[in-house]
Amino acid sequence: MKNIVIFGAYSAIAEATARHLAPSGGRFFLVGRDSGKLDQVAADLKVRGATETHVFASDLAVPAGVLASIEALYGTFDTVDVALLAHGTLPDQKACEADAGQTLAAFEINGLSHIGLLTLLAERFETQGTGTIAVITSVSGDRGRQSNYVYGAAKRAVSTFLDGLRHRLAATSVQVIDIRPGFVDTPMTAAFDKGPLWASPDKVGADIARAIEKGRTVVYTPWFWRYIMLIIRNVPAFVFHKTKL
Ligand SMILES: NC(=O)c1ccc[n+]([C@@H]2O[C@H](COP(=O)([O-])OP(=O)(O)OC[C@H]3O[C@@H](n4cnc5c(N)ncnc54)[C@H](OP(=O)(O)O)[C@@H]3O)[C@@H](O)[C@H]2O)c1
Numbered sequence: 001m002k003n004i005v006i007f008g009a010y011s012a013i014a015e016a017t018a019r020h021l022a023p024s025g026g027r028f029f030l031v032g033r034d035s036g037k038l039d040q041v042a043a044d045l046k047v048r049g050a051t052e053t054h055v056f057a058s059d060l061a062v063p064a065g066v067l068a069s070i071e072a073l074y075g076t077f078d079t080v081d082v083a084l085l086a087h088g089t090l091p092d093q094k095a096c097e098a099d100a101g102q103t104l105a106a107f108e109i110n111g112l113s114h115i116g117l118l119t120l121l122a123e124r125f126e127t128q129g130t131g132t133i134a135v136i137t138s139v140s141g142d143r144g145r146q147s148n149y150v151y152g153a154a155k156r157a158v159s160t161f162l163d164g165l166r167h168r169l170a171a172t173s174v175q176v177i178d179i180r181p182g183f184v185d186t187p188m189t190a191a192f193d194k195g196p197l198w199a200s201p202d203k204v205g206a207d208i209a210r211a212i213e214k215g216r217t218v219v220y221t222p223w224f225w226r227y228i229m230l231i232i233r234n235v236p237a238f239v240f241h242k243t244k245l
Helices: 012-024 035-048 063-076 093-098 100-128 149-168 201-214 225-234
Strands: 003-007 027-032 052-057 082-085 130-136 173-181 218-221
Touching: 003 012, 012 027, 012 035, 012 082, 012 201, 027 035, 027 063, 035 052, 052 063, 063 100, 082 100, 082 201, 093 100, 093 149, 100 130, 100 149, 100 173, 130 149, 130 201, 149 173, 173 201, 173 225, 201 218, 218 225
Parallel strands: 003 027, 003 082, 027 052, 082 130, 130 173, 173 218
Antiparallel strands: none
8 A cells, every 4th residue: 555645736737646546545645735625635536546645734835834744744654655746836937037036936836845845755765765756847847948947947956856866866766757747738727728739637647647657767748748858959049049939
């Protein structure tokens, strides 16, 4: 029976992932800001096969919330088999350009909170020697673009942190997975027009659950984003800078 913690547990992608994990049983510890929404996810997972659910309301944008959630987690479970970090916001790039406070706030929730949680989790996972740490970053971290480089830079910081953590834990059986979704139709992207490159949270959640089961390292979801980003990373700057991407 696995002990599973999810930060940002009622994010559309996290919820879809948990629905794919729940049929194998498992004890879930769900963290998010709104306890009512956490309770709803917990009830749904119980129906789908979860053996136990615990919820903890916490604001992960502040260090005290990060510390409190880890304390509550290890007050409930002695060991954790799977940790999924799924919280985040999509900042308004233009507003960030005009206001350093908004840029720093975007880094707090999309970068620093993950780095804080990972620092605390890594110690525990290193001691236990097994388990899976999975973090939802983004294809946006692959190359800075004018339309969302604040968000992309925070995601990139987390991806680099995960590279280092994977290196540190290479001698153990701990898996460190960097999940990079492309466009996903969730509340975060409600304002965007949708097209053929868009995926459902269920499709992305299924990919994440499979990556956790198989112990992957860097996962693009849906798969074709690996090749799109390969091209975008390799477009020469003199061409790239003529685009409005
Ligand atoms: N949708 C996409 O196209 C896409 C693409 C690439 C990567 N991602 C990443 O995928 C992850 C999940 O996003 P999603 O698309 O599923 O969007 P979502 O449904 O809007 O989920 C985002 C979650 O983050 C939580 N959150 C925000 N600020 C928080 C805070 N201070 N403390 C605790 N929780 C907080 C939100 O809770 P509240 O409702 O309480 O704010 C919400 O549950 C995010 O890391 C996102 O960056 C999404």
